[in-house]
Amino acid sequence: MAQLQIGVVGGGVAGLSAAFRLAKHNHQVTVFDPDPANGASHAAAGMLAPASEANFSEIPLLRLMQHSNELWTDFAAEIEAVSGMPVGLRREGTIVIGFEPNDARDLERLSEFQRELGIEVIRLTRHQLKELEPETGGPFPYAAMIDSDVQLDNRKLMDSLLAALDSLGTRFVRQSVSAVNERGDGGYEIVLDDGAKVQPDAVLVAPGSYVGTISGLPKAVTRSIRPVKGQIIRVQASPELLRHVIRAKVYGKTLYMVPRSDGEIVIGATQEEVGFDTTAKVRPIAEMLSQAALLLPGIGEADFIEHMVRFRPGSFDNSPIVGRYEDSNLFLCLGHFRHGILLSAALSKYVAMAIETGKQPLEIEQFSATRLEAS
Numbered sequence: 001m002a003q004l005q006i007g008v009v010g011g012g013v014a015g016l017s018a019a020f021r022l023a024k025h026n027h028q029v030t031v032f033d034p035d036p037a038n039g040a041s042h043a044a045a046g047m048l049a050p051a052s053e054a055n056f057s058e059i060p061l062l063r064l065m066q067h068s069n070e071l072w073t074d075f076a077a078e079i080e081a082v083s084g085m086p087v088g089l090r091r092e093g094t095i096v097i098g099f100e101p102n103d104a105r106d107l108e109r110l111s112e113f114q115r116e117l118g119i120e121v122i123r124l125t126r127h128q129l130k131e132l133e134p135e136t137g138g139p140f141p142y143a144a145m146i147d148s149d150v151q152l153d154n155r156k157l158m159d160s161l162l163a164a165l166d167s168l169g170t171r172f173v174r175q176s177v178s179a180v181n182e183r184g185d186g187g188y189e190i191v192l193d194d195g196a197k198v199q200p201d202a203v204l205v206a207p208g209s210y211v212g213t214i215s216g217l218p219k220a221v222t223r224s225i226r227p228v229k230g231q232i233i234r235v236q237a238s239p240e241l242l243r244h245v246i247r248a249k250v251y252g253k254t255l256y257m258v259p260r261s262d263g264e265i266v267i268g269a270t271q272e273e274v275g276f277d278t279t280a281k282v283r284p285i286a287e288m289l290s291q292a293a294l295l296l297p298g299i300g301e302a303d304f305i306e307h308m309v310r311f312r313p314g315s316f317d318n319s320p321i322v323g324r325y326e327d328s329n330l331f332l333c334l335g336h337f338r339h340g341i342l343l344s345a346a347l348s349k350y351v352a353m354a355i356e357t358g359k360q361p362l363e364i365e366q367f368s369a370t371r372l373e374a375s
C-alpha cells in the first residue's frame with residue numbers, strides 16, 4: 001500500500017488511536033495539537049461499559065460499543081507492545097447497585113432490556129455482594145454483576161499512545177489549527193495558528209468538542225458537535241477499599257466509582273448541556289461525594305485529589321460521525337460523546353481503513369458523514 005502523508009487535527013483518544021493505527025501501517029503521520037492528551041480523554045473514567053450504557057439507546061451504537069469492547073484486548077496489547085507501557089486494562093466486571101426501591105425497579109427494567117439484547121446480568125445476593133466488595137454499605141434492594149463491562153486507565157492509555165507514536169516516528173506539532181481550508185481542487189489543507197499551511201494527502205479532523213472553533217470546515221461539520229460538560233472527581237483510597245467498577249442509581253441519580261490498581265477511585269460524573277462553562281459548582285460535587293459515601297462508607301476517609309471539568313463531544317444524534325467527507329481528502333473522527341474511550345478501538349480501526357481505501361467500511365456504514373446532509 002502506498003505511503004500517505006496524514007495530518008491529524010487533535011490529539012485526544014480519537015486522534016491518537018487513529019494516528020497509531022496509521023503509523024503502524026507505515027504512513028507518515030503528523031499530529032497537530034497545542035496540548036495533546038489533556039481534553040476529555042484525560043478526564044474520563046475509562047469504563048468500557050457497553051452493557052451498562054445500553055440504556056434503551058440505539059441498537060446499532062450498542063453493537064458498535066460491544067464490538068469495540070471486544071477489540072480492546074488486542075488493541076491494548078498492540079499499543080503496549082510498541083510503547084512498553086501498560087494501559088491498565090482490567091476485566092473484573094461491573095457491579096450494579098440500586099440504592100432504594102425505586103432505583104431497584106429502574107434497574108430491574110433495564111436488566112430485562114439488557115437480557116433481551118443477550119447481555120448477561122447476574123443478580124447478586126447481599127452475601128455475594130459482600131464477598132465481592134466487603135466495604136460496601138447496604139443492604140441494597142438491587143445488586144447485580146455484569147462481567148462484560150470492564151475498564152482501562154485512560155490516563156495510562158494516553159501516555160502509552162504518546163510513547164508508542166513517538167517510537168513509530170510520528171511528528172507532533174504543538175500548535176492549534178486555526179483553519180482547515182478547501183484548496184480549490186477539492187482537497188483540504190491545514191492552517192496553523194502562526195499562518196503556516198500544511199498540505200497532507202489526507203486530513204483527519206478529531207478535535208473533540210472544539211471542531212466548531214476551526215474555520216474553513218463545512219458548516220455541516222462544525223455545527224454537528226456540541227460540548228457536554230462533565231464534572232468528575234478523583235480520590236485516593238487504599239487499594240482494598242474497592243476492586244470492581246460500581247455503577248449505581250441513588251435516589252434516581254446515576255453514579256459510578258471506578259477503582260484503579262493503586263487505590264485511586266474515579267467518581268463521576270455530571271452531564272450538563274451548558275456549553276463551554278468550566279465553572280465548578282458545589283452542589284454536584286457534594287451530591288457525587290455523598291452518594292459515593294452511601295454506597296461505600298469508607299470513602300469518607302479517602303484523600304480528595306482532584307475535581308475536573310471537560311467536555312464530551314456530542315453529535316446532533318449522539319452517535320459518532322466517522323469517515324470520509326464527500327469525495328474529498330477530509331476525514332472525520334467526531335462525536336465520541338460518552339463512550340470515546342470505549343469506541344476508540346473500533347473507530348480508529350475503521351477510520352484508518354477509510355483513509356487507506358477511500359471507502360466507508362461496512363462496520364461504520366451507519367455512522368458516516370453522509371448523515372450530516374440530513375442533519
Ligand SMILES: Cc1cc2nc3c(=O)[nH]c(=O)nc-3n(C[C@H](O)[C@H](O)[C@H](O)COP(=O)(O)OP(=O)(O)OC[C@H]3O[C@@H](n4cnc5c(N)ncnc54)[C@H](O)[C@@H]3O)c2cc1C
Nearest residue numbers: 010012013014039040041046047177208230339340341342
Ligand atoms: C467526565 C467524563 C467522563 C467520561 N468517562 C468515559 C468513560 O468512562 N468511558 C468512555 O468510553 N468515555 C468516557 N468519556 C467520554 C470520552 O472521554 C470522550 O468521548 C473522548 O475522550 C473524546 O475524545 P476526543 O479525542 O474526541 O476528544 P478530546 O479528548 O477532548 O481531545 C480533543 C483534542 O483536540 C485538541 N484540539 C482542540 N481544538 C484544536 C485545534 N483547533 N487544533 C488542534 N488541536 C485541537 C485538544 O487540545 C484535545 O487534545 C468521558 C468524558 C467525560 C468528560
